[in-house]
Amino acid sequence: MSREPVIESIFDLSTITGKTVSGDGKLLSYVLGQGYKEFKKPQENKIILKNIDSGSEESISESGHQLSLPKFSMDDKHLSYISGTDDSWNLHIRNLMEKAEMELKCPGAPIDYRWGKDNEIIMLTSPITKDKIEKAEDGHFFEETDEKNRIFKLRLTEGFSEIKDTPHIWEFDYKSGKIYAVSSDSPREGSWFENYIAEISMNGLWRKIYRPSNGQVALPSLSNDSSRLSFVESIWSDRGVTTGDLMFLETTSGKVTNISKDAEKSYSGPRWDENGNLLAICQEKEYFMIERFSSGNSEILWKKRGSVGPGMAPDFVYTSGKIFIEFSDQSNPSEIFVVNIGERNDKQITTHNEKMKEIKAYEWKSVSWKSVDGLEINGFLRNPGKNMPSLVIVHGGPTGSVKETFMDRYSYLLPEGYSIFMPNFRGSTGRGRKFAGLNFGDMGGMDLHDVITGVQFLIKEGYSDRNKIAITGGSYGGFMTQWAITQTDIFRSAISLFGISDWISFHGTTNIPEWDEIQYDQKALEFDKFLKFSPLRYVKNIKTPLLIMHGESDPCVPVSQSFQFYRALKENGKDVRLLLFPREGHGFTEKEHILQSMKETRNFLEKTMK
Structure with missing residues (x-):
């Protein structure tokens, strides 16, 4: 009999990366690991060497070290791989x-x-x-070193x-x-x-x-x-x-x-x-x-x-x-x-x-609908039912996409009575380069309409309870979450992960200042689109309770983006909380942080979706 997915289930999933095969097709090697790390513990994994014909496997591991990049020599006589820690790395060459x-x-x-x-x-x-040896005179010139x-x-x-x-x-x-x-x-x-x-x-x-x-x-x-x-x-x-x-x-x-x-x-x-x-x-x-x-x-x-x-x-x-x-x-x-x-x-x-x-498998129902300009948009609806509380997940990128898989960090919500809606709005991959470029110069414009019309489709078809719809997402999905609640009150609850709130200050502090100018097809200091699509300018419109989560060491979307948005909402009397994770960059990787973010997501939804 199958069991339901719970929060901890995600940590039982092994990751398989770094595949390589010998030229004669007899041996396969890859890295077997976990999708998280633990505080003050080395992120250990192992390399598997598999005989394809017999199915036999050899496991290669090294205590306290990360292993990666297995490769066969061109004559198939050697298997090489990397082992190391944050400050020392070795190349191993094994004569097979x-x-x-x-x-x-x-x-x-x-x-x-x-x-x-x-x-x-x-x-x-x-x-x-x-x-880089630390010295008393360790000042350095930004971007010059x-x-x-x-x-x-x-x-x-x-x-x-x-x-x-x-x-x-x-x-x-x-x-x-x-x-x-x-x-x-x-x-x-x-x-x-x-x-x-x-x-x-x-x-x-x-x-x-x-x-x-x-x-x-x-x-x-x-x-x-x-x-x-x-x-x-x-x-x-x-x-x-x-x-x-x-x-x-x-x-x-x-x-x-x-x-x-x-x-x-x-x-x-x-x-x-x-x-x-x-x-x-x-x-x-x-x-x-x-x-x-x-x-x-x-x-x-x-x-x-x-x-x-x-x-x-x-x-x-x-x-x-x-x-x-x-x-x-x-x-x-x-x-x-x-x-x-x-x-x-x-x-x-x-x-x-x-x-x-x-663990019980839940359906990924493929759905499609027409956006406001008639463009067909597709996505997935997990755990489809009638008039259910629904969580809309907006993927990051925007040039990424949602793909059907067995389990993710939201699967634990399915047995708790939620359906999960994941739209692949214009700008997503999976439909060719032209479609991926349709939000070029317009991030937060028609792609937001794609998401909202998708929600309206779910309501019209009877899948979702119009009074119990939440939105979440990370990175660009975090921006879209914050942007959406300034533009519509269709969402009962919102959870933003490391999202952009102000495109002007983002441009000045991110480690990728080329990207936003390319994607908006405009220089940041021309201000037009960079102001037009900044959620920070529209905080007074917000009626939706918001939970923000952010890593304190994020170089891509600096944590100051969440500080600004949180302060603006607080000073305008809005319902907002900010959860910070030390040592985390652009995304959460430590096991306890992942666990806490999932628990706080559930708690916030229970509180705001009543």
């Missing part, structure tokens, strides 16, 4: 035949690395902050040598002595929004080979013969949340082709097969697919409703006609599946979350 292991200290915090055909390794690292990521070449007999004088590198691919990297002129986080593709030689000579006219690039992947580079391009709101148009560049001529132009799908994780065909994950509304592009044609190799992980930028690994993905849907928690391209079928090959199937 002789069972011997080499350990090398990394020259920074590893971001990623690639094996070469001669068993050399190219490694990208970020500065280790504790390398940021350090670039550094890239190194490792020969096992010679050690690491730095490839100097490169641009700042965010991510890269490497083959045949050339590095192709997503780069920018500055190491500042906001500089990523002005990125480009750079070709870098081993002696450090480099050149820009492609810069998008409108948007950003991500996920570079070289073909086996290095003649073509695939990547993804779109307008994005967050580094690492990257699905969009599928592009490829001819490395000799520099010619760039958008091979998914005008498709109403969002692409991610491009990979090349041994025949020079391009494979990619794509999302089309509630469905995920694997698509193959060959000689100007494309075909769908696999299609399923659910969610392919990781959630922000879905990907897969490929070898010898087989694709390995992490997949979840409303009835099944995340596991790794192998897709056999020739037979067009899939098979689950891990069982790390099998015990989670004891």
